[in-house]
Amino acid sequence: MHATRTGVDSADLAVSAEIGTWLERRSSRADDWTAAELVAAKRGRTVSVVIPARDEEETVGEIVRTIRTTLVEDEPLVDEILVVDSHSEDATAEVAAAAGAAVVAQDEVLPSLPGRRGKGEALWKGLAATTGDLVVFVDGDLYDFTAGYVIGLLGPLLTDSGVDYVKGFYHRPLVAAGHTEADGGGRVTELVARPLLNMFWPELSGFVQPLAGEYAGRREVLEAIPFVTNYGVEVGHLIDLVEWRGLDSLAQVDLGMRTHRHQTTQALGRMSGQIMLTIMDRLKAYGRLTLSVPPATLLAQFRRGDATCGVERELVLTDLTLHQRPPLATLSGETSDGLRDTA
Numbered sequence: 309m310h311a312t313r314t315g316v317d318s319a320d321l322a323v324s325a326e327i328g329t330w331l332e333r334r335s336s337r338a339d340d341w342t343a344a345e346l347v348a349a350k351r352g353r354t355v356s357v358v359i360p361a362r363d364e365e366e367t368v369g370e371i372v373r374t375i376r377t378t379l380v381e382d383e384p385l386v387d388e389i390l391v392v393d394s395h396s397e398d399a400t401a402e403v404a405a406a407a408g409a410a411v412v413a414q415d416e417v418l419p420s421l422p423g424r425r426g427k428g429e430a431l432w433k434g435l436a437a438t439t440g441d442l443v444v445f446v447d448g449d450l451y452d453f454t455a456g457y458v459i460g461l462l463g464p465l466l467t468d469s470g471v472d473y474v475k476g477f478y479h480r481p482l483v484a485a486g487h488t489e490a491d492g493g494g495r496v497t498e499l500v501a502r503p504l505l506n507m508f509w510p511e512l513s514g515f516v517q518p519l520a521g522e523y524a525g526r527r528e529v530l531e532a533i534p535f536v537t538n539y540g541v542e543v544g545h546l547i548d549l550v551e552w553r554g555l556d557s558l559a560q561v562d563l564g565m566r567t568h569r570h571q572t573t574q575a576l577g578r579m580s581g582q583i584m585l586t587i588m589d590r591l592k593a594y595g596r597l598t599l600s601v602p603p604a605t606l607l608a609q610f611r612r613g614d615a616t617c618g619v620e621r622e623l624v625l626t627d628l629t630l631h632q633r634p635p636l637a638t639l640s641g642e643t644s645d646g647l648r649d650t651a
Contacts, residue, residue: 324510324511326511326555327510327511327513327514327555330514330555330556331514333556334464334471334556334558334559334560335514335559335560335561335562336460336463336464336559336560336561336562337460337561337562338456338457338459338460338463338561338562338563338564339456339460340460340463341459341460341462341463341467342459343378343379343382343383343385343455343459344383346385346459346462346463346466346467347383347384347385349466349467350385350466353441353442353466354387354388354439354440354441354442355385355386355387355388355440355441355442355443355444355462356386356387356388356389356390356438356439356440356442356443356444357375357386357388357389357390357443357444357445357446357458358390358392358431358434358435358438358443358444358445358446359371359372359389359390359391359392359404359409359434359445359446359447359448360391360392360394360427360430360431360434360445360447360448361391361392361393361394361396361400361404361430361448361449362393362394362395362396362400362430362448363396363397363398363400364396364398364400364448364449365396365398365399365400365402365403367448367449367450367451367453368391368400368403368404368407368448369403369404369406369407370407370453371446371448371450371453372389372391372404372407372408372409373407373408374453374454374455375389375455375458376389376407376408376409378455379455379458379459380408385458385459385462386444386458387440388410388438388439388440389408389409389410390409390410390411390412390434390437390438391404391405391409391410391411391412391448392412392413392414392417392430392431392433392434392437393411393412393413393414394414394427394429394430395414395415395425400448401413412433412434412437414429414430414433417433417434417436417437418433418436418639424537424631424633425537425538426537426538426539426541426631427521427538427539427541428535428536428537428538428539428540428541428544428632428633429535429537429538429633431445431535431541432535432537432633432636435527435530435531435535435636436636436639440527441526441527442462442465442466442524442525442526442527443524443525443527443530444458444461444462444522444523444524445521445522445523445524446458446521446522447521447522450566450567451567452565452566452567454564456563456564457476457522457563460476460561460562460563461474461476461522461523461524461561461563462474462524463561464559464561465524465525465526468559470556470557471557471558471559472525472526472529472549472553472557472558473523473524473525473526473529473530473545473549473553473557473558473559474523474524474525474558474559474560474561475515475517475518475520475522475523475546475558475559475560475561476517476520476522476523476560476561476562476563476566477515477516477517477520477560477561477562477563478517478520478562478563478564478565478566479564479565479566494517494519495576496519496576496579496580496583497517497518497519499580500580500583500584501518501519501543501583501587502518504584504587505518505543505546505587508587508591508596508597509546509547509550511550511555512546512547512550512555514560515546515558515560516560516562517560518542518543518546519539519542519543519583520542521542522563522566523542523545528637529549529553530636531635531636531637532552532635532637533545533548533549533552533635534548534632534633534634534635535632535633536582536586536630536631536632537631537632537633538582538628538630538631539579539582539583540582540583540585540586540587540630541586543583543586543587544586544589544590544632546558547587547590547594548590551594574609574611574624577607577609578607578609578626578628581607581626581628582628582630584603585603585605585628585629585630586630588603589630605627605628605629605630606625606626606627606628607625607626607627607628608623608624608625609623609624609625609626610622610623610624611624
């Protein structure tokens, strides 16, 4: 990867030697492998693909069909496709099943546990409901999904025993009002996650998309780490894994282009709050920062009201309290004995 500098005059800025070496050794492209090559590299190992989806009837079917046709029927790379229906109000479950996926309702997995809302909860439940030695996570809202996503994420895991976890990265165009900004997506990454990671975990600064929803890992590793139940799940993974397994156990793969449905600015604000609270939780857990007062978890936002009723602005409050599921390895069999949901 080529590095440029901005905001400096004559200072000799550079990433550390460790990060520079990591970028060269642990960054690859999806087309570095073919499905057939990876089938030969499986050597008895099994692969599960987990797709968390909430109201994704427009996109989830094509994602499932692409995986099933290309990576199950044409080349037996994927052994299991599971869609976790996260309280959808549309036909997400029916569309996914018709396309060939197994579908589970989020709350039906480990039903003895009190249910939680959020993307991380769906991912954790998907991990619990699958059996593959390697698990690939793919978001259900992608418009331009290709089988190369799964191939690329599996490449390092199947060909390098030193890699435990692989993140995808891509160009993320922002399409709005007929205008396209080539790399305008990933606003929460650039405004929140990247600055904070660079400040407190600079060893993770080489990740192009630290919040990417497309990633894969070895089951024994994924089952040994907690899952934040909301949008802090991905950044929590990276921090926990670099602390536990070290930077060299992590890799990233260029998946090309990612186009998906963009959220509103206020929704991104709530996402940002969740990610900030996750990072602050990890700062405390790993002794990198001590706060005399814990951060507040109630987010106040304002939205346009109904002026005809005399309400110009309406106050909206959201509880961003951090909840996380402990490692699945703490489960006793298929019961929840001894399992604690921590906040």
